Amino acid sequence: MLLFVHLLCIPYSVPMPALCRDCLTTFEAGRRCPSCRSPRVLSHPELFTLKVAHMDCDAFYASVEKRDNPELMDKPVIIGGGKRGVVSTACYVARIRGVRSAMPMFQALKLCPDAVVIKPRGSHYAAVSKQIRALMDELTPAIEPLSLDEAFLDMTGTERLHGHPPAVMLARLVKRMEDELGLSGSIGLSHNKFLAKIASDLDKPRGFSIIGKAETAAFLRDKPVRLIWGVGPAAQASLDKAGIRTFTDLLRWEKRDLHDRFGSMGDRLWHLARGEDSRRVSAHAPMKSISNETTFFEDTADPDILDGHLWRLSEKVADRAKAKGSAGRVVTVKLKRANHSALSRRVSQPDLTQSADRIYRTARALFATVADEGPFRLIGVGISDLGPAEGADSAGDLLDPQATKRRAAEKATDSIRARFGDGAILKGRAIR
Amino acid sequence: MKISIERGTLLKAVGQAQSVVERRNTIPILANVLIEAEGDTVSFRATDLDIEVVDKTNAMVERAGSTTVSAVTLHEIVRKLPDGALVQLTDDGAAGRLTVEAGRSNFSLATLPKEDFPVMASSDYSANFSAPAPVLRRLFDKSKFAISTEETRYYLNGVYMHVADGEDGRVLRCVATDGHRLARIDADLPMGAEELPGVIVPRKTVGELHKLLDDDDATIAVSVSETKVRFATPEITLTSKVIDGTFPDYTRVIPVGNTRKMEVDATEFAQAVDRVATVSSERSRAVKLALDEDRLVLSVNAPDAGAAEEELAVAYGDERLEIGFNAKYLLEIASQVDRENAVFLFNNSGDPTLMREGGDTSAVYVVMPMRV
Secondary structure (H helix, E strand, O other): OHHHHHHHHOOOOOOOEEEEOOOOOEEEOOOOOOOOOOOOEEEOOOOOOOOEEEEEEOOHHHHHHHHHOHHHOOOOEEEEOOOOOEEEEEOHHHHHOOOOOOOEHHHHHHHOOOOEEEOOOHHHHHHHHHHHHHHHHOOOOOEEEEEOOEEEEEOOOOHHHHOOOHHHHHHHHHHHHHHHHOOOEEEEEEOOHHHHHHHHOOOOOOOEEEOOOOOHHHHHOOOEHHHOOOOOHHHHHHHHHOOOOEHHHHHOOOHHHHHHHHOHHHHHHHHHHOOOOOOOOOOOOOOOEEEEEEEEEEEEOOHHHHHHHHHHHHHHHHHHHHHHOEEEEEEEEEEEEOOOOEEEEEEEEEEEEOOHHHHHHHHHHHHHOOHHHOOEEEEEEEEEEEEEOOOOOOEOOOOOOOHHHHHHHHHHHHHHHHHHOHHHOOOHHHHO | OEEEEEHHHHHHHHHHHHHHOOOOOOOHHHHEEEEEEEOOEEEEEEEOOOEEEEEEEEOEEEEOEEEEEEHHHHHHHHHHOOOOOEEEEEEOOOOOEEEEEEOOEEEEEEEEOHHHOOOOOOOOOOEEEEEEHHHHHHHHHOOHHHOOOOHHHHHHOEEEEEEEEEOOEEEEEEEEEOOOEEEEEEEEOOOOOOOOOOEEEEHHHHHHHHHHHOOOOOEEEEEEOOOEEEEEOOOEEEEEEOOOOOOOOHHHOOOOOOOEEEEEOHHHHHHHHHHHHOOOOOOOOEEEEEEEOOEEEEEEEEOOOEEEEEEEEOEEOOOOEEEEEEHHHHHHHHOOOOOOOEEEEEOOOOOOEEEEEOOEEEEEEEEOOEOO
8 A cells, every 4th residue: 555655746757857865866756766775755847957956944043052062952941042042943842841032031931931041142153053054055156144143145157167956056055064064954845035035934954845847736726825935914904904815815906906005015915916026136235234132131111221221222223333344224113012922113214324323313202202101121122225335424404403403412422432432421321 | 877978078087087996905886986977978987985076968868867887997998989979878777787888889887886885975165266277276286296195194195285385475385295296386376265174185196187278378276174175167166185183294394494506407407317327226326416616527436337427507505515316206396387587596515405496485395415
C-alpha cells in the first residue's frame, strides 16, 4: 500500500530536475540521492529556473547562543530583555512549548518556566551576521538584507558564473552555514520577493521550499491574506470588514475599488493576489525610517512621565538623523496600551526636519490626540519619508516665532555636546 | 418614484453630490445620493456627515417618491450617456431597484432605504447675509492655497471667515495659513454680516463651494452659526460643519515694519522662479533672491543636480539683500496677482516677507523665508 502511494506521488516516467541537499548532486527525479542515498532531495519542475530567493536563519539569536554554549543545546532558550520585555527569539525547544517571538516575557515564562532567558547580545549577532553575509556575497551582488538574520538574494545571471543553477548554490550556502558557522537557515525560492519570503517560512527549520510560476495561483488560492508581509492585525481587521480573508476573496475585487478603499496598499494587494511583485532585490535599499522606542517598567498614563520620554526619544531620533545626514518629513508616534494593543499616529509635514525640538513638538501634538487612551506600556517616536539633511529645518514658522531661536539653541547644544560629551548639557524636561 | 430629466441637468446635480461622497467610507448609505421627487422638482442630497449638499432641479415627475442609490455609479452612468439624452429614473419600491433608462440603455441599480439616510440637523444661524458670487469667489479662491494639511494643527485646515477692522472700516475677511505662508483677503462687509461669528470653513467645503460660485450673476445666501455654515443658490444648498477650534491670532504674523520694497511684473517673476527651480528635484527647494539697485538675481543651487541663475529688472532702491524662499510658495503667491505689479516688502533674510498687488491692501500675503 505504501509503495502504491509513493508511485502515485512521484511519476518516474516524467523527468523532474532534482537536487540532493546534502551532497549537492543533481539528477533526474528520485526519492533518494543516487550518490549519497540521502532522503533530503528537492525536486520541482522549475527547480533550476527560479532565481529569487529569501534566506532566513532558524531562530538566529537562540542558535548563536546554543552554538556558543553547547550546554544549552537541549534546553529551551529565550532571547529577550527583562521581565517587562518581549521575546525576541525563542529556540525550537521553547517553541514546542508555545513560546513565540514578540510574546510578552511573563507569558513566555508561564508557558515555559524552565527556559533559559538570555539578554540579546546585539553586537555579537551583528558580527555573526557579517560572516553569513560574506558567504552570500560569494553568490550574488544583489543581496537585500531585511535584518541580521534574513535577506533576499537575486541570483539572476549567476548560473554561468558559478556553473550551477541558483538552487544548487543556495543549497550550498545553507550547507556551508551549517558546516562552517554551525547555524542553520531556511531557503525560499521563487520568481519574486513576495513569494520567496513566503516560501522560506513553509518548511522551517532547515527548510528549502519552492513556489514555481505554474503553481503560484493554486498555491495562493486558499491562503489567508495575512500571509502578506505588512498585513498585520490592523490591516487584517479592515480587510475583514471588506470581506477579504483569502487570496480568492481578493481576486474578486476590481483594481480601482481596491485602490479607492485601501489607497496605495490596495494597488499592491491587487498585484499580490495574482502572485505579482515587481519590487527589485536592491543591494542598497535606502534607509526608510529612523525610530526609537522604550518599554516602561510599569504601565503609565502620567502625562509628565510620558512627555519626558517623548523628549528623550525625539532627541535620540534627531541625534541619529544628524549623524547620518538625514532628515524626515513624516513624524510618527507609536504606543502600546497595557493590553498590548498597538496604536500609532503620524503626520506629514511639507519640509524635512532633523531637529529634536520640531520632532518633539510634532510628536507631542500627535500624542495629545490619543493621550486619554492610556495607560501605556511602550512609547516610540520615529521619522520617515527621509531626505538629505541639506535644506532641512530651513524654513521658519510664522505662527511660532520662537522656533527659529530654539533651533539656534539646539545647534549650540549640539556643538557643546560634540566637544564636551553627551551629558554636558541637558534640557530640564529630559530628566523627568 | 418615476421622473424624466435631461441628461445635462442630471449630470450637474449628481456631479455635485458624488464629489461630496467620500470614496473611502465604511458606512454604505454614505456612498449613496438621496433622490426625492415631488411636484415638479427633484432634489439630490449627499453627505459625508460633515458636509451636506442638496441640489434641487426641475424635472417631469410622473410619480412622486424617493430612494437612495450609489452616487458614484449613477454619476458614471449619466456621464457616459450621450449629450441631450432624456433620462428616466424609476423606483419600483418592492424590488429595491432603481431603473435608469435613456434611449436603448437600461440600468438597474441596487438601492438602500431612504429612512437610513442621515439628514444633517438644522442649526440656528445667527448671521444671514447675501453676497455676489464673484465677491465670495475672490475671498476663498485667493486664500485657499495657504490652507494647511497638517492634521496636528487641525484649526489651520480651513479658511477663517470673520469680520475685521480693515483700513477703511469693517470688512468681511478670509484668512488661511499653514505656518509657512498666509493669505488675508478682504471684501466690503455685506449687509447683515455684522454679527457674523468667526468660523473656520474646512478645506473640503471650500473646494465644494467653488462649484456654487461659477455664475458671475448669482447671489449667494450665506448663513453662519457657531457650528455650521451654509451657502445657498436657488438650486444648490451646501451646509457644512465648521472646524471646532480657535484660529491663531494672525495679526501678529503680518509684518508692519517692512520697508525694503521691490516691485516686479508678477508673471515674469513667476516664470523666472519656475525656470530656475527646474534644476532641483527636491520638493521643498529653495530659490535665492539677491537684490541690488533695480536688479534681482534669482538662483537655485542643488549640490547633486546643478545650478541655475536668472536676472530680472525690478524696481528696488534699498540696500543689498539676499533672501531665500521655497520655490513653490513663491509661485503660488505670485500667481495670485492678476492686475498690477507684485509688490514685495522685505525686512531681512530671516523675517517674514509681505506681498501685495500694487497698492491694494485688500489682498495681502505673507511668506516665511528659508535659510539658504
